[in-house]
Amino acid sequence: MSGLDENVLVCPVETTLSVVGGKWKAIILWRLVSGTKRFNELQRSISQITRKMLTEQLRELERDNLIIRTVYQQVPPKVEYTLSDYGRTFLPVMQAMAQWGFVHRERNG
Amino acid sequence: MSGLDENVLVCPVETTLSVVGGKWKAIILWRLVSGTKRFNELQRSISQITRKMLTEQLRELERDNLIIRTVYQQVPPKVEYTLSDYGRTFLPVMQAMAQWGFVHRERNG
DNA sequence: GAATCAAGTTTCCAATTGGGTACTACGTTA
């Protein structure tokens, strides 16, 4: 607990997973790459996610400054989610993942 | 269930997560990038993982052909885990993750 | 005056994940 090198020893892959790990975050961010989305639009495009999960994940992504949440004061409510500049730094990871997933699906069923 | 386009519609990021998602798999694979490792060696290098979890994750990675498990018939037992050629195709994703994690740690605490 | 809409929140319950501990195999070393 007293060394200078604690941070140096942390695995960078673990660091990444601590921010965008879990079942949903990378998928949500990938949806936002193609542009700003509203809440229901996101939910419809991620078929298995519940409102609760989507809300939770969006809150955490916002807290970590990866996305920006914009509330329009109108009824019915309108809330938009946008990748932040910082969120966009995650683009290379998402592209690598998308590329691998695409090829993997070709290879396997 | 009868369309031609089911697979086309699957999100490639989701495909990737279905294979290497979860809390441990990417970390384990990243350890193997630097070379073949034995079971206990892996466990020691991933401080929070239990034997049970490590066993489970290694079995699944082996089932999906990302790693190769080699058992030496000797006592005490010796089992080695190695990235397969196919597992190595995941390298770009891991590198992108490691790079992002490294920069993210600089930026944040 | 009832229904509708978007974007949630709340509550409760089920399933999955994960941890602790003990146990195993068996040849070698003390």
Add this chain to the structure above:
DNA sequence: TAACGTAGTACCCAATTGGAAACTTGATTC
């Protein structure tokens, strides 16, 4: 003959995750 070491398994229990459904808000439409 007792202990050691590696690579696990087996079993049980606790914690966390995740899902379903009902409820909320307030202006607008039927």
